[in-house]
Amino acid sequence: MAGLLALVGLVVLAMPVLLIVALVSVSGLKRRVATLEEQVEQLRALRVAAPAPERPAVQDVEADFGPTLAELVREPAPAPGPIPAPAASARSAVPPPIPPIPPRMERPAEPASPMPPREPRSARPSRPDFATTALRAVQRWFTVGNVPVKIGMLVLFAGVAALLKYGADQGWFTLPPELRLAGIAAAALGALVFAWRKRESNRTFALSLQGGAIGVLLLVVFAAFKIFTLMPVGAAFALSVALVAGAGMLAVLQDAKALAVFALLAGFLAPIWLSTGSGNHVALFSYYAVLNAAIVGIAWYKSWRVLNLLGFAFTFGIGTVWGALDYAPEKYASTQPFLALFFVFYLLIPLLFARRQPASRRDFIDGCLVFGAPLVAFSLQAGLMQGGSFEANRLPLAFCALGLGVLYAALSWWLRRHKDYDALTQAYALLAVGFATLAVPLALSARATASVFALEGAALAWLGLRQRRWLPQVSGAGLQLAAAVALLVAVDVWRFDAVAVANPTFMGALLIAVAGFASAWTYRAAGQAQFALVYYLWGLAWWCGAALREFDRFLPPAWHAEADAILMFAALSGWLAAEVHRRRPASALVWTTLVALALAVPLALWQTAAHQQPFAGPLGAWAWLVYLALGIRSLLCLRDSEHRLAGAAQFVWWLVWPLAASLLLGWLPDRIGGMGQGWQFALLALPWLAVAAMALFRWRWIAAPLGERFAVWKASLLRALFLVLALWWLCTLFVAGAASPLPWIPVLNPMELAQLGVLVLAACWRLPSLRDSKASSVWVVTLSLVAFAWVTSVVLHAVHHWGGEPWDGGLVATSLAQTSLTIVWSVLGVLGWVIGSRRGQRMLWLAGAVLMGVVLAKLVLVDRQHLGNLLGIGSFIGYGLLCTVVGYLAPAPPRVVSEEKPA
Incomplete structure (x- = not known):
């Protein structure tokens, strides 16, 4: 009311302003009309006094209006029928007389003037702003149309508003409620x-x-x-x-x-x-019972589904809220009858709804009520039985579930005797099975329930596929999920299992896994591979989870044998999958075997962390023996199936064993006193070098058991082996590599011999297989650079072991290291320079020259800092002598041999 009065007051205050604007606008219009009338009279007087201009000639018309209008004046429009005369005769003919122009069209001749220049865009007037536009709109409203009526209505509105305000202030509108x-x-x-x-x-x-x-x-x-x-x-x-x-x-x-x-x-x-x-719940539920009875009565005559759903939602929704907020066990006796009555109501309504449907549409059932009513009612029933005398005894609720199963079984049997009720019959049969199944966990333990649910779910999935019905299939999947939930609910009692494997927890998980595998087998046989994969992964997850739980529960903590046990379990699982694949091929089984074999890589590292090397501990050697036997058998099974992933499995197999062997050999120097670090790193690389050498020179040993079909994996296997060796090689460049108890000798120590072996095998691998000269040159340059890095590493190691310099970041900055590098690099450059010149190998000569240039730059930038000691001086002297030798032996690059023959 206050807002309305304020609006009215604003309008009343604005009225004088609006009237003034209107009067000013009207007076302005009158003045403009008078001015226009006066100008019109003056124009008329001037027109009468001016002499009539002569009639313009055709040329004037053409000049004024263009050639188009002149042609229209000269030539009349052609008449239909006869063919027009030739153009020459038409030009010679005398044109017809020009009709006189009416006086109203006469106008004084005006001199032609050029068109005014077009204004630039920036010079055009800009659009008015918002305030100007609004003011013009108000002015137009008061000056266009029936202005008096508009003004009168505004005034009347203001008067009525003022009258209403006055009446409200005087209390004229106050009436008793x-x-x-x-x-x-x-x-x-x-x-x-x-x-x-x-x-x-x-x-x-x-x-x-x-x-x-x-x-x-x-x-x-x-x-x-x-x-x-x-x-x-x-x-x-x-x-x-x-x-x-x-x-x-x-x-x-x-x-x-x-x-x-x-x-x-x-x-x-x-x-x-x-x-x-x-809080009188009896009165509330009695009233709702009357309403629901009315809904049932309406359902007898009308199939209004929305009415049934609203009644169901409000009845059970408000009942649930009341139960959560106000229910107490002492109210059970006064609440249970209403819950039973409401359940009966919504048990009857779907039957009435189906009865009202035509015979051809009785498969269209009210699924929300058919399935929702028993599930919600049973959940509320379970809530009513919480506390009181029902707290410690679940049998009454189990009997409720069993009673509902019997009720729905009876309804299904009764409807089977009537026609056109197939959908409702199947729904009631499903509910009967469901509630009978639900009675099991209520009467038995959770782990026993899981076993029953899992087997029943697999049976339902098989039945649904056999009958080509989706409802039993969905029910089977739901039961297997329910079995998992039931087993997980009993997690608190898992710790009471006293015997490994032969305990309820493992057996329940095993049955869930078996049910999943059985369902996967069934769906694969039916040609539904996507569902089969889901069930297989489900069963595999429970199979692995059950085993891991047993290892965690029953392995002695002092053994640190979890990785050993998992390795044996992985080998067993991979072998079982390979055996099944040999009889019933499936890609998922091959992937299982492949992953099981590949798991040995992280497990070997886990074993090393647990007990220093993979074969130690109470179960380490036994685990690898099992992995060896079952792995070979798995590869043989995959060979017989000729699957495309069989080669990948053997590829993984040949990466696992050098890893396990290198971890074992790398552990030996720690067990033998006095062996230096160089032995350890050399032994780490030895198995990889052996497998790489066999792959290069004895491929048949590596190809077994797949044989020739493993040849396509040769390149990939060599890349993987040399990648590992390259990483090892780079790491050893930064390791001191002591050769104790033997003295350290350049190149002839274990670590640098292993480094040299990697370079030799890499050269044997790549150079013979490169036929393209460009690619071969690239690899030659690459190997040369790697060899140069190795020689540099050998020099630095010699400085450390013979010169007594510490092996740290300051080694390279010492005078001994810099002088040694200068001498060795200079010798290498001279050899390349001289040999390239003598043998006519221009690239080798150029490499030596470049290296000598690098050494020169090193002398200028680095070695000049050490000119204060003998080592720095020796660097300059040695380089100078070597350059002198080169100047004597090979002062110029070798000539390029021409391949053209003489004429």
């Missing part, structure tokens, strides 16, 4: 009667008005009870029930679903808005 509510109710009843009389002539309008009128009456009852306290709660509730019942009757009589929905919503909400907070 009884009279106001009675007036509103009378208007609503009148609208309801009017809408009833118009129900046939204007159905949509009548139904809408009826719903609105009943809604207004309900609001009147609510206001009389809740706001003004003019009505007791009993009378308000009775009137609300009467209005709701009346709306329902009107809906049924007029076949108006929307009106029925409105009545139902109002009926369920009435106890909420009329609540006094007494």
Whole structure:
């Protein structure tokens, strides 16, 4: 009201301003009209006084209007019929006389003037701003149209608003609430009667008005009870029930679903808005029972599904909220009958709904109520039995589930005797099986329940596939999930298992895994590979989980044998998958074998961390013996199947064994006192060097058991082996590599011999296989650079072992290291220079020259800092002598031999 009064006041204050604007605008228009009339009179006087101009010639017309208008004047439009004369005769003919121009078209001749230059875009006037536009709009409203009427309506509006404000201030509109509510109710009843009389002539309008009128009456009852306290709660509730019942009757009589929905919503909400907070659940549920009985009655005549769903949602939804907030075990006796009654209601409604459907559509069932009602009711039943005498005994709830299973089995049997109820029959049969299954975990332990559920789920999946029905298949999947949940629920009692393997937990998990594998087998046989894969992965997860749980529970902690046990289990799993694949090929089984063999890599590292090397510990050697035997058998099974991943499995196999052997050999120097670090690194590389040498020179040993079909993996295997060796080689460049108890000798120590072996094998691998001269040159350069790095490493190691310099980051900066590198690099450069010149190998000569240039730059930039000692001086002298030798032996590069023959 305050906002309305403020608006009215604003309009009243603006009225004088608007009137002034209007009067100014009108006076301005009158002045402009007078000026225009005066100008028109002056133009007329000038026109009468001016002499009539002569008629322009054709040339003038053409000059004024262009050649098109001149041609129209010269030549009349051709007449249809005869062929026009030739162009020459047409030009010689005398043109017809030009008709005189009417006086109203005469105008004084104006001299031709050039067109004015076009204004640039920036010089054009800009668009007016918002304020100017708004002011012009207001001015136009007051100057265009019926201005007096517009102004009069504004003034009238201001007057009425002022009158209403004055009446409100004087209290003219204050009435008792009884009279106001009675007036509103009378208007609503009148609208309801009017809408009833118009129900046939204007159905949509009548139904809408009826719903609105009943809604207004309900609001009147609510206001009389809740706001003004003019009505007791009993009378308000009775009137609300009467209005709701009346709306329902009107809906049924007029076949108006929307009106029925409105009545139902109002009926369920009435106890909420009329609540006094007494918490009388018996009265509440009694009222809801009456409403649900009405819904059942309507369902007897009408198949209004939305009405059934709303009743179900409100009944059980409000019941659930009440149970969560206000239920106590002592209220069980007064609540249980209502729950049973509501369940019966919504057990009957789907039957009535199906009965009302045509015979051809009775497969269309109300699935929300068919499945939702028993599940929600049973959940509420379980909630009612929480606490009290039912807390420690689950058998009553198990008997409830069994009773529901019997009830639905009886309904399914009864409906099978009637036609066209197949869908409802199957649904009730499924519910019967489900509740009978549910009775199992309620009566038995969780782990036993898991076993029963898993086997039953696999059987249902098989039955659904055999009958080509999706419902048993979904039920089977659900039961297997339920089995997993049941087993996980019993996690607290897992610690009481006293015997490995032969305990309820492992057996339950094993049965879940077997059920998953069986379902995978069934679906694969049916040609549904995607579902088979899901079931297989499910079973494999439970198979692995059960084993890992047993290892964690029963292996002695002092053994640190978890990795050993997992290695044996992985080999066993891979072998079983390979055996099954040999009989029933499947890619998932090959992947299982491949992953099982590859798991030996991280497990070997785990074993080393646990007990220093993979073959140590109580089970280490036994684990690798099992892996060896079952791995070979798995590869033989894959060879027989000729699967494309068989080569990958053997590839992994030949990477596992050098790793395990290198970890074992690298552990030996720690067991033998006095062996230096160089032995350890050499022994680490020895198995990889051996496998790489066999792959290069004895491929048949590596190819077994696949044989020739493993030849396609030769290149990949060599790349993997040399990648490992390259990483090892780079790491050893930064290791001191002591050769104790033997003295350290350059090149002839174990670590540098192993480094040299890697370089030789790499050269044997790549150089013979390169036929392209460019690729061969690249590899020659690469190997040369690697060899140069190795020689540099040998020099630095000699400085460390013979010169006594510490092996750290400051080694390279010492005078001894720099002088040694200068001498050795210079010798290498001279050899390359001289040999390249003598043998005519220009690239070798160029490499020697470049190396000598690098040494020279090193002398200038680095070695000059050490000229204060003999070593630095020796660097310069040695380089100078070598350059002198080169100048004597090979002063110029070798000539390029021409390949052209003499003429």
